[in-house]
Amino acid sequence: MTTMRIVTFILSTFIVGMVEMMVAGIMNLMSQDLHISEAIIGQLVTLYAITFAVVGPILVKLTNRFHPKPLLLWTLVFFIVGNVIIAVAPNFTILIIGRIISSAAAALIIVKILALTAMLTAPHNRGKMIGIVYSGFSGANVLGVPIGTMIGGAFGWRFTFLFIVAVSVLVGILMFIFLPQLNHTSTDESGSSSETHxxxxxxxxxxxxxxxxxxxxxxxxxxxxxxxxxxxxxxxxxxxxxxxxxxxxxxxxxxxxxxxxxxxxxxxxxxxxxxxxxxxxxxxxxxxxxxxxxxxxxxxxxxxxxxxxxxxxxxxxxxxxxxxxxxxxxxxxxxxxxxxxxxxxxxxxxxxxxxxxxxxxxxxxxxxxxxxxxxxxxxxxxxxxxx
Known part of the structure; x- marks a missing residue:
């Protein structure tokens, strides 16, 4: 695992963690702008969790035959589209549509990133490397949510999601450059074969x-x-x-x-x-x-x-x-x-x-x-x- 590939994987889990947790930091701003109670806005977190839990395994099953790199890049496109829809949503209904799209894409992104981490790492280092990559998800709490909250307070909550879009575009560029083009078989650091079945x-x-x-x-x-x-x-x-x-x-x-x-x-x-x-x-x-x-x-x-x-x-x-x-x-x-x-x-x-x-x-x-x-x-x- 190269350093830039690890950075790419960490940033990938970071944007997934940030988009899940961000609503809590800007809930009052969204409530005031959309004229909806904070209790209803809070259900966006529940919606994210349900979509993630239900749709994730289905999407993984449906996309197993596709190569990881193009699949991740296209999934990231849908993730970006979902967050753009949220950023420009004129009402709560459109906001929900964007939230479902972004959370479904996020479910596939994090699963594929963690699977790639396991595939490309020698067995004796897998636990450590998974922990390092997954720290991007937890790091979204420390850096992502406070930064997003500050942006929302200064420019409006919609700019918070545009910030997520900007970071996602950066992740897409890094994925295109540093993700390996895996075939049906590949090798990890130990030289052993890793099959896609x-x-x-x-x-x-x-x-x-x-x-x-x-x-x-x-x-x-x-x-x-x-x-x-x-x-x-x-x-x-x-x-x-x-x-x-x-x-x-x-x-x-x-x-x-x-x-x-x-x-x-x-x-x-x-x-x-x-x-x-x-x-x-x-x-x-x-x-x-x-x-x-x-x-x-x-x-x-x-x-x-x-x-x-x-x-x-x-x-x-x-x-x-x-x-x-x-x-x-x-x-x-x-x-x-x-x-x-x-x-x-x-x-x-x-x-x-x-x-x-x-x-x-x-x-x-x-x-x-x-x-x-x-x-x-x-x-x-x-x-x-x-x-």
Missing amino acids: SKVVRPLEVVKYLGITFFILVANSITFIYINPLMLKSGHTLSFVSVVLLINGIAGVAGTSMGGFLSDKLTSKRWLIISVSVFIIMMLVLNQILTSVVILMIGLFVWNIMQWSTNPAVQSGIIDQVEGDTSQVMSWNMSSLNAGIGIGSMVGGLVVSKLNVFATTYFSAGIGVLVLILAISLTNVAKYRQQ
């Missing part, structure tokens, strides 16, 4: 990994989506909530890189057991440290770095269960991720309305235990490689 060798293990992705996102979303009222009811200010979101973004970038690196060193199973165990502990003690600012910030960082580190570990583990092209299985994983966010939001809402916001952490810990059981039940890498 796909065969799931251990279906049960894949199901376990997908379950881990789904339930860890459910567990995380139950609390994190309601982090605003959790902090405010603990006596903190809205400014502190902004700091919390910044901590989440930094932890996301660090966690994705760390999770991939440690998966290579320890195996995916071992790192998942460690990270999920720490996640459960942090959920159990979070309410007890809410009043201590320094300890709370440390706890929030540990919580988020552990949660974000699970996804590259899962992706690395899934790759070991598949022969050939991993795009289809990777799309299932991304669908599980987005479905987990949606379900977690719903469960969190029920917990907050029926009990209180402080109960969310304990529900997160409880579902985390289920994730830990799934992680423990995974087959050891050495064992199935011998098989």
Whole structure:
């Protein structure tokens, strides 16, 4: 993997992450301009997650026979068109159409980029490289959303999406120059052949990994989506909530890189057991440290770095269960991720309305235990490689 190819892959995941998260930063601006409530504008996030989860695997299945480079370039064209439609949308209906187009294209882009990363990287470095590439997605929280929010505040929310379009055009140029023109077979850094056919060798293990992705996102979303009222009811200010979101973004970038690196060193199973165990502990003690600012910030960082580190570990583990092209299985994983966010939001809402916001952490810990059981039940890498 050359440096410029890695940069291209990181920027590709960056624009996907940015377009998903951006609505939260400019929600009030969109609401005022379109004369629609913020609650309705917020459903654009739900629409994105649903489209991503449902359409992603279908598009991957339909496009498996096409070569990755032209497929990614054409998909990026649709991604750009979708965001242009959003930027010029005169009403909410047109906005929804643009959102569906951009989110469907984004689902295919990130899956193909991660599959290419796995294909072009030697097996012993795959976890680390997937973590590095996926850090673009988490990095969108740290850089993309704040930059987009500043642009929206200065020039209007439509210019935020035009900024995404401009970065996407840059990504397209980089893809055209640095993406390899793969045939039906190609070789990774180790010199081994990578075929575009796909065969799931251990279906049960894949199901376990997908379950881990789904339930860890459910567990995380139950609390994190309601982090605003959790902090405010603990006596903190809205400014502190902004700091919390910044901590989440930094932890996301660090966690994705760390999770991939440690998966290579320890195996995916071992790192998942460690990270999920720490996640459960942090959920159990979070309410007890809410009043201590320094300890709370440390706890929030540990919580988020552990949660974000699970996804590259899962992706690395899934790759070991598949022969050939991993795009289809990777799309299932991304669908599980987005479905987990949606379900977690719903469960969190029920917990907050029926009990209180402080109960969310304990529900997160409880579902985390289920994730830990799934992680423990995974087959050891050495064992199935011998098989």
